[in-house]
Amino acid sequence: MEQEQRIGRQKAVSELKRGLIMDAARKVFEAEGLEGASLRAIATAAGYTPAALYFHFESKEAIYAEVLRESLADLAKAVARAITRAKTPADQLRAAAMAFFRYYADNPKDLDLGFYLFRGGMKPHGLGKERDEILNTALELAMHPIADAAQALGARHEEARLLMADIFAHAAGLLLLAHTGRIRMFGASAPRLMERFVDGATLDLTEKKKR
Amino acid sequence: MEQEQRIGRQKAVSELKRGLIMDAARKVFEAEGLEGASLRAIATAAGYTPAALYFHFESKEAIYAEVLRESLADLAKAVARAITRAKTPADQLRAAAMAFFRYYADNPKDLDLGFYLFRGGMKPHGLGKERDEILNTALELAMHPIADAAQALGARHEEARLLMADIFAHAAGLLLLAHTGRIRMFGASAPRLMERFVDGATLDLTEKKKR
Amino acid sequence: MEQEQRIGRQKAVSELKRGLIMDAARKVFEAEGLEGASLRAIATAAGYTPAALYFHFESKEAIYAEVLRESLADLAKAVARAITRAKTPADQLRAAAMAFFRYYADNPKDLDLGFYLFRGGMKPHGLGKERDEILNTALELAMHPIADAAQALGARHEEARLLMADIFAHAAGLLLLAHTGRIRMFGASAPRLMERFVDGATLDLTEKKKR
Amino acid sequence: MEQEQRIGRQKAVSELKRGLIMDAARKVFEAEGLEGASLRAIATAAGYTPAALYFHFESKEAIYAEVLRESLADLAKAVARAITRAKTPADQLRAAAMAFFRYYADNPKDLDLGFYLFRGGMKPHGLGKERDEILNTALELAMHPIADAAQALGARHEEARLLMADIFAHAAGLLLLAHTGRIRMFGASAPRLMERFVDGATLDLTEKKKR
């Protein structure tokens, strides 16, 4: 009994510390960029010696992978939450797409995290194949509701997948522009452009349905 | 007189050498990725000592900047060339947009070059403000024909700029997906999606015009 | 009474665990070499945390020392056993010397253990003085029967000691050559050379005796 | 002309610096042992930053290899010199063997260098195969005069090689004992034992010749 309690407490403390390290890592990733973030910097930010981190994570890469995993999980949650508040399939489609966009518009550091995955000479790289797949799956999970809504609107499976790709691409591109300040070059507002794009896509689908 | 000639010759030689270094840099960037490319590697590939490069470029960053500048100039040329072959404004719009997309689809290493600029904690970074503006201008130059075509199709100035942003964003997003192989996740083809998007946008404009 | 029993049991358990750790250490020493063997590796092989080993041994060095001590004890046993099977003093001399040689020829990992002691900038080093003496004694014990046999053959004390040194040296040198494969450079066989040397030395002694 | 001079001077300076680094390395190898000697320590001893050493040597291993190579070359020279001073083949045999022994008896740090080569779990290791062979050759070169002298004394080729092995082994063993202070355990003197062994071996050969 007592022992169980102690073990439970230890585990909790351990996880708390892991969390603190991940917070520090997030901060450092944000401040120094992902390539620039050294294990030393993360450790220091977390109030640790570099060596100490190895009790909590296998490697620097593992820290990044976990931070990213959490980010993607949050994204998926945000998308799911948005959908529950929508009634019609059309609204669901719009809500899901905009939730995806807004998650990254509101959390630029998560955007960096995500883009990092999309680069590096620019193939997956770094994180082992295994990890890469885990992350792909997470992304798929977050994006899937968009395809579901599209199918509910009458789109065939393939059409729905293409729409997903289109929405992902448009969001990614706009976020890129917004995040680097270059959107101003065009006198545009990323959220408004995103909305316009999503509305257009939704409209196209609903019109097709009628016919 | 004689002196002028000598100076002229010296300048020519100097620029030739710069060019050789840039060729080497391009090769190394492609082979090792942008972060992985060391000055030493570039120097070696160019048949120089690292120290020697500093007579031709201010810094490693400056080499990258110049390679990027040339890439953007090539892009602009590709877009311009595409337009001259199109007759109607609608065709020009399509041609310009697709030329932009294709330039990067066909030259993935130039895509890396470009994306690299769009990252690094994602802020302008590294390259001084000055340089950043030069590069912005180059990008603007390459993209401008799209806006021109849109205006020829009857769009107002602001509308044209927004269209430009949309096309840039969609292209960038699709290129990201294609370049990382993730486009397969969606069972999609980037060029076809791009074409569809551009056709849709052009159609919207021409229909508005009629009304 | 009861207490004594309990203490006895505890001691026994403790020694058993020490033994398990030493088994693990031997395995790791053999697999990774002596310098390459980390405490962590030994601990893991023994099913322990590194920290746990400190309840059983003072330091990593202490583990090595004990493994070596046991090896030397085994050597002494092997030599003693060989002697009991020999009848004449001449045979005893030969048997002891060859047993010494063969012990190491057959157990190369024990040879490493022994040579390691003989190195490290080559001074006693590491293991405290105390330990060094314990080990010297063990070596002496293992080698002594050779001197005894020599004296039985008529050699004076000093002569016998010199013979011991000679035999030790010749064996060590040949083992070095054999263990590193360099004996092949000479087209020689270590055991045969050792036998020849020992036979020669024995003969010299017996001839002296006759005169 | 002038240029040639400058280049010559530069080369000379460069080699001098290499030499200083090697001196420092020798000192550190002696003081810390071979495994313990860090690049940092060598650099510091030489008055350099660690990074600076890489302009003079490819790697830490390369430094060790060169130090060892020089040591073996000196050994070969010492043996050769000793022979020229001897008249009869018997004297040459004795002189060569004792020169080999004395070189290491007088330069214990070179002994460490050599033994290191003979160990490491205890196979060649570390230094690439290539280097290992270079060093084997050097050793062979240093030892060869012993076999030559033996053949001049009438020994057949194989016999001469075995004698070489015997002498090498005895010397190595005695040096081991002497270098670790353990020779005292036997109340013996390494040089005297070596002389006795060599004299005995020489005598055996000359007697065989007579018969």
Add this chain to the structure above:
DNA sequence: TATGAATGAGTATTCATTCAT
């Protein structure tokens, strides 16, 4: 214009050991 040598800061990871629990 070019080199060779040098620097100082930086990299991720490993190690034996200690200590509170």
Add this chain to the structure above:
DNA sequence: TATGAATGAATACTCATTCAT
């Protein structure tokens, strides 16, 4: 007796840059 977490020192090697020549 055993653990998990922590430390501080260490490792070889790389990098962009500078400077005397």
